[in-house]
Amino acid sequence: MPDLLKWLSGSIVAQALTTSPTLYLFLNAAHILSIGLLVGAILPLDLRLLGFFRRVPLAVLGPFLSRCAQTGAAFAIPTGIMLFTVRAGEYAGNPAFLAKIGILAVGITNAVLLHTTAPWQRVLAQGSAPASIRLMAALSLVTWIAAVVAGRWIGFV
């Protein structure tokens, strides 16, 4: 593990980001934009599953917002890994960072379970969610907000 962290910190990506503050700034912005898309799609979907905005059809909203959130995650994860490399050893020992990773694991597992459990298809068809799906939506809401807070906390430990 320490070897991996050391290797990451010495990698070409880390070197480029350390040499060019502007490159770092753009990567940082890309990470924030990805998180914006991810959380911006997940929160309204969770609220819809919890029973808000009932006028908007879930069959339309569900697949669309899920896809938006997946796209956000697809960009947030690689940009996050690249940002991590610049101070890999330091972040690996940062409690807020470790908390964020734990929270993300819960959030991603929850999202995958939500999609793979059978009721999800029924939810989309019926337009309302059973208690199990509502519970997952509530967990999702709390998890992703907590992930944003933990992420911001990294710089304030």
Add this chain to the structure above:
Amino acid sequence: MGITRPHVVLAGFCASALLATAAAAHHGWSWAEGELSELTGTIQEISFAPPHPSLVVDIDGEVWQVDLGNPNRTQRSGFVQGSAEAGDEVTILGNRSLDENENLIKAVRITIDGKNFDMYPERIEG
């Protein structure tokens, strides 16, 4: 249920905001003393890694963390890779942490071998 849900959401947001405010530390200057201090020691480590380039400095046998300017400010001050190396003597002008037990200072200027690197010239008096 219909009534409590928005309250729960709102409470969550408020709690997050409170926690985030309470945690404010290295960013800005609110965590540091208002007046400038001057410390001299020997550089142990130099890191240019964003978001905050920093030095580890041995000052009278104690290990201090010296936060420099943001990466752009540090670069503009002229302090770049090769400007100094471990073992060099450095004088730091900056704002110390309000917590006296914390060996942390945010530099507005560092001086190495008679050369000044001004990270925050507007904060240096006179």
